[in-house]
Every structure is written in C-alpha cells, then in structure tokens.
Amino acid sequence: EPEVTQTPSHQVTQMGQEVILRCVPISNHLYFYWYRQILGQKVEFLVSFYNNEISEKSEIFDDQFSVERPDGSNFTLKIRSTKLEDSAMYFCASSEGMTPRQREQYFGPGTRLTVT
Amino acid sequence: AQSVTQLDSHVSVSEGTPVLLRCNYSSSYSPSLFWYVQHPNKGLQLLLKYTSAATLVKGINGFEAEFKKSETSFHLTKPSAHMSDAAEYFCVVSPYSSASKIIFGSGTRLSIRP
Numbered sequence: 001e002p003e004v005t006q007t008p009s010h011q012v013t014q015m016g017q018e019v020i021l022r023c024v025p026i027s028n029h030l031y032f033y034w035y036r037q038i039l040g041q042k043v044e045f046l047v048s049f050y051n052n053e054i055s056e057k058s059e060i061f062d063d064q065f066s067v068e069r070p071d072g073s074n075f076t077l078k079i080r081s082t083k084l085e086d087s088a089m090y091f092c093a094s095s096e097g098m099t100p101r102q103r104e105q106y107f108g109p110g111t112r113l114t115v116t
Numbered sequence: 117a118q119s120v121t122q123l124d125s126h127v128s129v130s131e132g133t134p135v136l137l138r139c140n141y142s143s144s145y146s147p148s149l150f151w152y153v154q155h156p157n158k159g160l161q162l163l164l165k166y167t168s169a170a171t172l173v174k175g176i177n178g179f180e181a182e183f184k185k186s187e188t189s190f191h192l193t194k195p196s197a198h199m200s201d202a203a204e205y206f207c208v209v210s211p212y213s214s215a216s217k218i219i220f221g222s223g224t225r226l227s228i229r230p
Contacts, residue, residue: 004159033217043160043206043220056217091160101167103148103210105218107160 002026004108006092012114013082021077021111023092032075033093033105034067036060043091049075082115089113118143118211120190122221130229135179135194137224139207142188148210149190150218151181155203163205166190177201202228 005024013019025032034046047057049067064080075094079086089110096102123138141147151163164175171183177200181192190207207221 035220042222045217045219048217058217093160103167104150104162104165106162107152109157109159 002106004092004094004106006090006108006111008111009109010112010114012116015084015115016081019079019082019113021079021090021092021113023075023077023108024073025075025092025094026096026106027073029094029096029106031055031095031097032067032069033095034077035091035093035107036088037091037110038085038088046077079113082113084115087113087115118147118209118219120149120207120209120219120221122205122207122224124224125222126225126227128227128229129197131199132196135192135197135201135226137192137205137207137226139190139192139221140188141190141207141209143209143211145211146185149181149183150208150210151175151179151190151192152206152208152220153203154206154223160206163192197226197228199228199230202226 007022032049035043037043045058047061048055066078068076089112091110092108093105095105119142121140146168149166152160153163154160163179164173166173166183174180179194181190205224208218210218
C-alpha cells in the first residue's frame, strides 16, 4: 500500500540553525500538508500546498518557515533559524484531491525535531 | 469556528470489553469528521471518516462511529477491545470553510488491561 515517508526520523539541531525536513508524499496525490505536535499538545496545522504554491497557512507558519516541492517527489519544510519552541514532532500528509472522497489525508510517521 | 473536543484524555478498559471514546464537534455547517489512531512511534492512521453519507460509519479493526447531529457528537466505539488497540486516538474535523486544513482534538490515550 502506498505510504507517505519522512526523513530523518529524528533531527537534533542547535538554536539558530537552519533545518530541512523532508517528505515524499503518495505519488498521485496533489495536496500536501505539514502539521506539528509539541510534546503533550494537540496536532496543529501549519500549511497546505497545491500546484506549487501555498494554499493555506496558520498563524504558526511565520516568515521563518517555508515549503518547497523541489522535484516531482519531495516536499520539504525549512525552518530558517530554529528556536527552542520549534522542538516538536512534524508530520507530513498528502491527499488526492478536494472532493469528500479525496480529502482523506495520509500521514507520514513524523520527524522529531529537537532544538538545543 | 470549527473545533472538536475529546472529553477524555485517558481511557482504560479490560481486554474483551467495549470501548467508547467520546468526541463532540462544533461546526456551523455539516462537517467532515474523522478518527485517526497513532501507535507509539508510528504515523497517524485513518480509522474511519464521515462525509455526510451514512451516519453510522464502519472503520478498520472493528471500530465504528456514529454521527449524531442533534448531539453534535461523533463517538468512537468497538464492541470488544484487543491489546493491539492500545494507542492514541484523535477526533478530527475538516471544516467546510477550509479547502485543506483539518483540526485535531487533543487526543485520547486508550490503555487495555489484560
């Protein structure tokens, strides 16, 4: 069964450093998403991406965040200058389309980001 | 604004007994509702979804949920718990007003006693 993959599974970085989290969505999916879950808190929406541009973003997704689909398979989340509060589990998801049947989002296993 | 409230942060049941995980939603329009499960160190897996068809929705692993508009509820049930059901369960709403994002509840951790 097709699945969303994410690399790395765990990333440790120092405050102020840039990190790139990578995701490979399901191949025929058109919509891509990033979510994060700070330890002990809710899963929060960050951003959605369609047709090579951001379609929706949350208040969390400020100027230090960016997303990109650099080729036909990868979808990346970049954090330019990490802060301690960016430590969280980051989930990538993809969906086929926007009809009720297609809106199901398939999630990857997550990348645990630890900022020290 | 759309939201979901999971009424229990932790539920513990004995193996072989019924499971009930409660979820209430708030939405101005008829929403799409989902239940996801997260096993330790695993990604989020869709259990079932409601998208305005049948109000009783059957999912994987014997789970089902009933959409009750009058009670604004979408509780998750299973007749007989199995040890492998131990996980975190999230009730999720896909707002009518949003083309893409989904909103998670705070999660319910399900423990199964032997």
